[in-house]
Amino acid sequence: MLEVYAVPAVPAAGAPATVVLLVLVPWGPLPVAPLVPHAAPSSSAAETSAARAPSVGSVRARVSPWTEVGARSPKFIVRRIVFAPGEINTYGGGVEWYFQRYGDLELHRRMISDRARTDAFARALAEVVRPADVVLDVGTGTGVLAMLAAKAGAKQVHAVDRADIAEVARRLVRDNRLQKKVQVHQGMAADLTFPVKFDLIVSEWLGHFALVEGMLDDLCPARDRSLAEGGRMMPSEVQLMLAPVDDPVLYHRDGPGYWREPVHGLDFSGLEDVEMKQGRAAQLRVDVSSLLAPGRPLMHLDMTTVQPADPWRKGRLVFDVVRDGVLSGFCGWFVARLSPGVVLDTGPSHPDTHWAQTYVPFPPRVVRAGDRLSVGFVIDRDARERRQVQLALTVERKTMRYVLE
Ligand SMILES: C[S@@+](CC[C@H](N)C(=O)[O-])C[C@H]1O[C@@H](n2cnc3c(N)ncnc32)[C@H](O)[C@@H]1O
16 A cells, blocks of 8 residues: 655766756746635644745755655655555546445545644634534545534534445444534435535545546536535635656656666666656655745636636746756645635645645756746646546647646
């Protein structure tokens, strides 16, 4: 399931030594303001982005079980936890298979034990739920958010899940003596109708890079049908972020650069390009020191108005490179505003979450501090599997395509 290992980083030898001229285009990054809490959060400010704006260039000391700088050679020994391929992120089996997976408690344990995630939702619910509120929890899983909403004082909570985990939620509602307030319904969110309108819809619909899993497709119709006039959404806003990465471990040890090394005297180097074209995206922890520039928002979703087709778009981002290095990939993540005071940031400079980050390799090229790196992007739904996301990134005339699953 999870693999922990210590690896020596391979220096970026062999990377092209040419300085690449970057083509600057007349349009700039999307006009999106960073998501920060509106008000100072109460107790654990450490888990909101106000206290942790991304810092690039200087490595912020982070103590975490996920990434740890070793004592022997602080620069080159990195411990990572890597999700085995297919372990948590393959949706090729279709809709029913997807819900079968969510019937499995192991997946829910993984989400609930993600403290940054679950604590952030708990704090946000405590902040925004009002005594007269009628709340809908879309994709309730174990019922955790529905029960937290009830404990935060909601008058009534309806909790919906298509997977058999709904039965578990019913049991937990009884175990916690919340059955007078929380009702669990098993079914597709888009199909259910309620005799009431909701003051608050809470939904942890976020897959990796936010959009993987495609839950937005069902959340939007449920919201349009059931949210009361002036009702609130949690999360209320979601931003997708992207940053250029120089990480020799990810590229040369775990990525296409591996093939540069001879295998028992045999030349495998032709496979670097082949593997690159396979468009592999990995869900793993990217160290903040790997970023060549601060992340920039690819898109901003207002959850009260967003429609299922809105995320699929193209655009261009311009990054201000802060240090010399070799661009060898990109790192994506999302930031979700849960309430005025709570922002869940899954970026590299924030506490670890089970989403980690999304890493995609890119053919290496030298960049210098002060460069403006212009990156075109196209983000689309996979034509065959709607829960997967296709991402294309272009630097100069080089376009790479990836499938996020
Ligand atoms: C990411 S989990 C979140 C579970 C829980 N809310 C939590 O925070 O631990 C998403 C849940 O939504 C459910 N789900 C996904 N799409 C759904 C849909 N269209 N209708 C109902 N449930 C759905 C899945 O079965 C899964 O249990």
